[in-house]
Amino acid sequence: MIDAVRAQLQKVILGKEAVLDRLLVALLADAHVLMEDVPGVGKTTLAKALARTFAGEFKRLQFTPDLLPTDVVGSSVYDPRDGSFTFKPGPVFANVLLADEINRASPRTQSSLLEAMSERQASIEGITRPLPRPFLVLATQNPIELHGTYPLPEAQLDRFGMRVELGYPAREHEIAMLYAQADHHPLDDVRPVLDEKALLSLQAAVRAVRVERRVGAYVVDLVEATRAHPTIKMGASPRASATLFRCAQARAYLDGRAYVVPEDVKGIAVEVLAHRLMLDPKARYSGLRKEDLVREILGVVAVPV
Ligand SMILES: Nc1ncnc2c1ncn2[C@@H]1O[C@H](COP(=O)(O)OP(=O)(O)O)[C@@H](O)[C@H]1O
Ligand SMILES: [Mg+2]
Numbered sequence: 001m002i003d004a005v006r007a008q009l010q011k012v013i014l015g016k017e018a019v020l021d022r023l024l025v026a027l028l029a030d031a032h033v034l035m036e037d038v039p040g041v042g043k044t045t046l047a048k049a050l051a052r053t054f055a056g057e058f059k060r061l062q063f064t065p066d067l068l069p070t071d072v073v074g075s076s077v078y079d080p081r082d083g084s085f086t087f088k089p090g091p092v093f094a095n096v097l098l099a100d101e102i103n104r105a106s107p108r109t110q111s112s113l114l115e116a117m118s119e120r121q122a123s124i125e126g127i128t129r130p131l132p133r134p135f136l137v138l139a140t141q142n143p144i145e146l147h148g149t150y151p152l153p154e155a156q157l158d159r160f161g162m163r164v165e166l167g168y169p170a171r172e173h174e175i176a177m178l179y180a181q182a183d184h185h186p187l188d189d190v191r192p193v194l195d196e197k198a199l200l201s202l203q204a205a206v207r208a209v210r211v212e213r214r215v216g217a218y219v220v221d222l223v224e225a226t227r228a229h230p231t232i233k234m235g236a237s238p239r240a241s242a243t244l245f246r247c248a249q250a251r252a253y254l255d256g257r258a259y260v261v262p263e264d265v266k267g268i269a270v271e272v273l274a275h276r277l278m279l280d281p282k283a284r285y286s287g288l289r290k291e292d293l294v295r296e297i298l299g300v301v302a303v304p305v
Contacts, residue, residue, distance in 0.1 A: 001202070002028070003252060004193040005053045012049040012186045013042050013166075015173030016104030021254065022066045022164050022271055023050060027199070028206045028250035031243055032117050032137040034102075034275065041166040043140040047098045050138060054199065055133065055192035063105035065148070071110035073122040087124070087234020092116045095132055095196060099139040103149040110152060113137070118225035134199050149160060154278045155235065161243045162268075202253075209249040210259040214304040216261055219244050222269060225297045226277055232293065234278035244272045262303045270294045 002024060008022050023046070026033045035043040051058040061072065074090030091097060092113065099113060116122045121130045139160070139288050142149065157163075169177065180186050220240050227235030248264040255264070274290040 001198060004163045005050075008190045008193060009049050009054045010051070011189055013046050014177050014180065015169045015227045016042070016046075016166060017111045018165055019046075019164055022162065022268065024254060025247050025250040025268060026162045028202055028253060029161065029243070029246040030134065030136070030203050030249060031272075032035070032159060033139070034157070034160040034163040035138065035166065036143065036163055036275075037166045039142055041168060043166060044098070046101055046166070047100070047138040049142060049187055049190050051098055052095055052187070053193050055195040056134070056199075057093075058098070059091035060098040060100060060143055061091045061096035062100050063109070065104060065106065067105045067109050069109050070124075071114045071118065072273055073110060073124050087127075087129075088113065089129075092122055093129075093131060095134055095136065096112040097135075097137050099137055101141060101289050102139040103141040103152060105150065107150055110150065110267050111156065113158045114152075114159045131198075134196060134203065154276065158237055158239055158276050160275065161247065162271045182262060202281075206250045206253045207244070209252050209257070211245065211249060212259070215248070215265065216245065217263055218301070218304050219248070219265055220275070221301050222265070222297060225301050226273060226294070229293065229297065231280055231283040231288065232277050233280040236273050236276050238272055240276050244269060247272055266298055266303070269298055 001282050005027070006020060006024060009023070010017075013020065023033060025031075027050070034048065037043060037103075048060070048075045061067075070090065072090050073092050074088050076085040077088045078085055102110060102113070116131060120133075120135055123129075141152075168174070223236045223238075223241040223244070226232055229235065244265060251264040251268055252258075252260045260292045270291050274294045277290045277293065279288060279290065281291075
């Protein structure tokens with residue numbers, strides 16, 4: 001089933017196998033994904049393609065500066081005929097929500113989504129409503145240096161299980177893309193291959209993947225190393241270690257194993273950890289990248305044998 005999802009995505013996004021694999025890990029690990037990169041590298045297209053492989057309810061929400069929290073979570077609508085109020089759910093009440101260009105909305109609107117992401121429920125006018133299951137947010141954003149954006153605060157970035165970049169395609173893939181789109185866009189060919197029940201049972205199978213104690217300890221060694229690192233002002237949280245653990249299970253599952261090896265943890269650590277770190281200002285201005293710090297930590301922390 002997962003191979004079917006991958007095959008659908010490969011029709012649309014060429015030459016990005018590693019990114020597709022990470023997206024599948026996130027799907028199986030029940031982790032929200034932030035796709036961040038320059039415009040035009042296929043972020044929206046990839047998110048749409050993933051949503052279309054899924055037969056459950058899909059909503060897309062374009063974030064703009066004038067978007068309000070109620071546009072995300074919903075609100076009560078007054079019915080003048082009988083004077084009653086009925087709740088009109090916002091797009092957050094979906095199985096897959098594409099939150100496109102999330103950093104263009106105001107911090108208040110962003111936070112209405114982020115609360116839903118971590119609590120998996122939405123509080124509207126004093127009433128708390130659970131979100132459907134599965135619930136997956138695929139958010140995209142352009143690099144925060146671009147004009148007219150409100151950067152997501154680090155505390156809120158922590159709600160994203162994973163942050164991925166797409167990057168430019170290799171030359172031969174870019175040429176192939178031109179011909180693949182000649183007649184119609186390949187996105188139109190994506191078919192649903194997975195429904196809610198199937199995804200929930202895959203996620204349950206992932207949670208059953210065995211993780212030996214020494215590998216669990218390795219996860220915590222890595223997270224602790226981010227907290228102790230001299231140029232990192234705020235390291236990764238326990239939420240981060242739980243996500244890394246789960247994503248390693250998903251990676252093992254994708255690889256057809258019933259147990260996690262340290263390589264599963266290493267293979268996903270940059271995507272799970274880097275975006276949550278807060279660098280100290282000196283490091284930030286010197287252009288140090290968080291991803292490189294995680295790679296440095298991966299090179300230093302002893303791998304269990
Ligand atoms: N690696 C790729 N393979 C196939 N198509 C791509 C690739 N990168 C970009 N594209 C195409 O470029 C166009 C712009 O993509 P889009 O998803 O709108 O970009 P973004 O949301 O990152 O600004 C789409 O038609 C998409 O299919
Ligand atoms: Mg886009």
